[in-house]
Amino acid sequence: MIQTPLGTIEMTKDGKSVDCTIRRVRNDNLCPELNGRFAVLIDYIPDGQEHTVSCCIKGFRESKSDFIEPDERVDIKSFCGGTTKLSIGLFSDIPDEWDKTPDDIMDYWTEYLKNGVQYHIRAGAKQAIYPFGIAWIEHKSDKNEVQTSYGADPTIWYDEICAKEKFVYCCVKQEIDKWDPYGFFPEAPSNEYDGESKRIMRKITVSSLVNEIAEAVAEVFSESFGQGEGFSADYCRDVAGKIKHRITKYENRLKNKR
Secondary structure (H helix, E strand, O other): OOEEOOEEEEEEEOOEEOOOEEEEOOOOOOOOOOOEEEEEEEEEOOOOOOEEEEEEEOOOOOOOOOEEOOOOOEEEEEEEEOOEEEEEEEEOOOOOOOOOOHHHHOOEEEEEEOOEEEEEEOOOOOOEEEEEEEEEEOOOOOOOOHHHHHHOOHHHHHHHHHHHHHHHHHHHHHHHHHHOOOOOOOOOOOOOOHHHHHHHHHHOOOOOOHHHHHHHHHHHHHHHHOHHHOOOOOOOHHHHHHHHHHHHHHHHHHHHHO
16 A cells, blocks of 8 residues: 555545555646655446445544645545645546536535545446545645645546556456466356456566566466465466567557657
């Protein structure tokens, strides 16, 4: 999980720890002094019930210096401690269409918490990815503290990161399905290993090395099928190499199109 100067970031669904994808986001010319900047994605699968998905600083006590920084498309709450300012952002619950109300088209509403922010997801919500942005600066001043609100804005990086996550997932799924270590196919449904593929995807990036991918595959399959099933990193190295090759090939193809 993400460690910050103000405490550990805790991701929960209905108050319980939830699987999520965490990605470091590069600083840019509008936030060059940030000490930390992260994207967190939660893949929400609807079940017809209301849920809350929260991003909080574990154990942080609200202070009078904390404040909210809402915008048209993003809601941000900022927290201060000593010389550090940390901001957490999420999509706003204000619809883009001026002639509609949130109840007409939004699957959620947002809430500010004492130590974080959360989405309150409606019972009829569709499947979606719910993002949070986290950014902090350790030596804030009147001139640079605005950088955390920009760095925590998920609307800036959401489309790019989601596209990259989908691309990595497709590469993982194709090779894991072909690997099929238990010989489930062709009798098994096409989504037999989708859960494992998603969990592997969350543990790697486009720049991960073969040995890092092998360790991710071994960890996920050991968790799913048991430690005694022989899923060591060495055993998984061959499929990891194929995943890396596919990621590299697709990434080079995308670069050539630009």
